Amino acid sequence: MQRRTILTGTALGVAGAALGLTRPAGARAGQPARGLLAVRGVTVIDAARGVRRDQTVLIRDDRILDADSAQRVPVPPGTRVVDGRGKYLIPGLADMHTHATGIDDTDPELYVVNGVTTTREMSGGAEARSWQRQVAAGERLGPRWTVGSKIIDGTPSLWEGIDTDNDLHIAVADPAQARAAVRQEHAAGAAFIKTYTRLSRTAFLAVAEECRRLGLPFLGHVPDFVELTEASDRGLRTVEHLFGIWYDTSADEQRLRRAVAAVPIGPGEYNGWFNRMHPLEYAAACTYDRRRAERVFRRVARNGTYVTPTLVLHETNDLPEQIDRHDPRNRYFSADMIGFWDWAVDNLYLPGRTPARIAESRELFRRRLSLTADLAAAGVPLMTGTDLGTSYLMPGFSLHDELALLVRAGLKPLEALGAATLNPARYLRRSDQGVVARGALADLVLLDADPLHDIRNTARIDSVVVRGRLLDRAARVHLLADIEARVKQPSATPATYRGCACHGPARAVV
Template sequence: MQRRTILTGTALGVTSAAFGLSRPAQAARSGPATRDVVAIRGVTVVDAVGGARRGQTVLIRGDRILDAGPAHQVPVPPGATIVDGAGKYLIPGLADMHTHATGIDDTDPELYVVNGVTTTRQMSGSPEARDWQQQIAGGARIGPQWSIGSRIVDGSPSLWDGLDVDGSIHVAVADPVQARAAVRQEHATGVAFIKTYTRLTRESFVAITDECGKLGLPFLGHVPDFVELTEASDRGIRTIEHLFEIWYDTSAEENRLRRGVASVPIGSGDYNGWFNRMQPYEYAAARSYDRRKAEKVFRRVARNGTFVTPTLVLHESNDMPERIDRHDPRYKYFSADMIGYWDWALDNLYLPGRTPAQIAQSEDLFRRRLSLTADLAAAGVPLLAGTDLGTTYLMPGFSLHDELALLVRAGLKPIQALAAATLNPARYLGRRDLGVVARGAVADLVLLDADPLHDIRNTTRINSVFVRGRLIDQAQRQRMLADIEATVGQVRESAPVAYRGCPCHGPAQSIAVAS
């Protein structure tokens, strides 16, 4: 893939102030304790634990919820700042649990929070994400809490060889000894988890699971081509990313298809060659889906506490590139380089060579993915909302709302989709103080102008956002969006610097792939 370039927002001196945050919103509040309190009064609280509760008062002090409950039980202290919640709906801050920093535009943190996304998970290490994390922690800018994983740990030869030119995204391991060493090396850098990948041998994967167990380090990611989904779950994989690997364990023709998958040749950096050669096996597995077998597999996965991140927005763009909207009004918040990269990939990588039969097949495959997601949920497998940001046409924050809509389209109830972006991420992270609107919880909150349980698309009807207690009210949010638009407009006219994006594309007849 061509390496594209852009001047980042950091080079332009981007800070929280540049994105419309007033000074009081950034500074710690002072004065009497009651003056430090923000009270959201008369609001309908919606979370996956208590459902919808009308006529609530929520008190916030510092970065925590001081109290929450019916208005007659939670008095507003004198001197508190009042936010009128009448006719509005308060949900926990949202989480995007599968992201990759592209390095093209430096506006991801702010785009997340204006969209109500207050937690993100970075899936392939990233100097950019680590920089953002430090800037946010230091108060230089506002953004989500970041869980940052290891570099991708893949087999050797790796799908990433030659694409990840400086080794910042992946490490290739040829055997169990190298696999264990890679885990120890990544652990020493302070990563939150080890990310496993597609071409690991079974022996190397087992070594990773064992070494992670010794270190108390979670491992998660792709189930390798040579490992059964159930074995990965039994060995403790924390989350399974995407739906690609799930078909084989649930196929009536599993043995035959696994022999075919094992025979697929691969060379260094042959990402899209692998993807194209795997696609017929994936579709055959999807068409031979055995619902009774699947139910047994999914209940086993659920008992193990394994989470699944479907990333339906990724699959939708991969499976149906013809339906991508090139004129989405949200694109005004992205630079010409970002949009140019997306358009270039669509014209040169996604669309060429697709026949009517292939288009029909991929549309059918996406419909089956939606049904698969519903079956996972029905079996009790906890789902996580994630987008695979870094893939073409996926947008920080905005695409998370698209994912919620697709989860409901798949058959989930709005409250289940909301749980996938709030309560389930908190449980994955081992946090009782996230993903709920309750006393003592972190004050990551989104105030909506319409009911998300009536229509999940109402999660986009954002009035205000609280980011660890910092209020971004409606006016500030609009200023932030306007400043982001102006900033990427400046970038369009600026001198370039190196782009460190996701090099996931290959020959002209390839389809975009997931990382």
């Protein structure tokens, strides 16, 4: 799912120039550190080896040179030393489901300041690619980015008429078009192919086939016309969101699948999809059969398919009445951004919320939490992702909310941490990531309080190390103040949001 405000190329340039954001945040701001850095006397926590007390972690450039008990790791003279006593060091966090919003140009720094050092962009836009380039070139601070393809959807696409420039999606009518779309995105440099909701079964199978031929991962939404187990058997790497999981696990699967296939969805009916699918999704969730689910999940786990539950997205969608529009973190976002969020809440999320629908949505969200716990218990690897672009979801900040929801769902804090560190690293096939160990990437977060005692302590950040560069407490405070000041500068022309009948994507026109 994604909701994204689309600025035209010109509008983006104008807004960016007005905010002074087309320049890197500071010369050499993102250059990897040179020299030695040590965090001494710290409690290290990672999902691979658990808790280790009184450790020294020695870092050179962008790698961990050594990590062991303090007595075993001598600190050479001239090393910059951070006193880690009473503090907790975890690997950098990953947000595996993001969309660049096209409004504020502050996402890279917001991720890092919040300890998010890895991100996966799910709609392959030019903006994320340019951030990826800037960060890799050391021009600005930011996470390591994996950028996927445009969304590959069926016809009619939920994006038809919304994404009018076809910046974000490709609609494919048949297997031949599906294969051509995969080849096109592969040639354009996509790190993976993202499948979408309305792909036909035959087109989905063609995507799977073509991706296998090219050695390209494919992942995304389980289309309405495909069983989760079949998608997983065919090699779907990750399932995004929990929408596509209910039908395989329902005692009433056959009837509900016939009903889903008969739902008429027209072109561009993004919001209509939610409204028409809601009764069926609710019915499927209410007929959830744990024994069936266990069989399905074990098969998915055996296939090595990951799930990114995006609970913060579901909470926003299911319970829009709970959105805190006066969140103190709003100060890090421009008036245009907040205006867009409010527009979407008022025009898309809240209309039609009868008491009966609200009660159903509450129950549905409660069931999503227990579904998440069942997935984890069956051994399905979970990853943290937020679906940035959704109203009031905030780069970096919302990842901590996702961690808290995973624990509320029933995961142990260390399992939740693993979903934000070790599992994304395994998914990316990087053995040097997601752990605090000799030779690993120096992406780390130093916390003031124990995240295993209370997962919300992941937000109590003292310092962040990204690509070996230390962002200490003072630097973090400074950077946040800088972001706050940058987003307050007026944009060239106020954005307005052209209303559409969709669930969120809107064109900001200037």
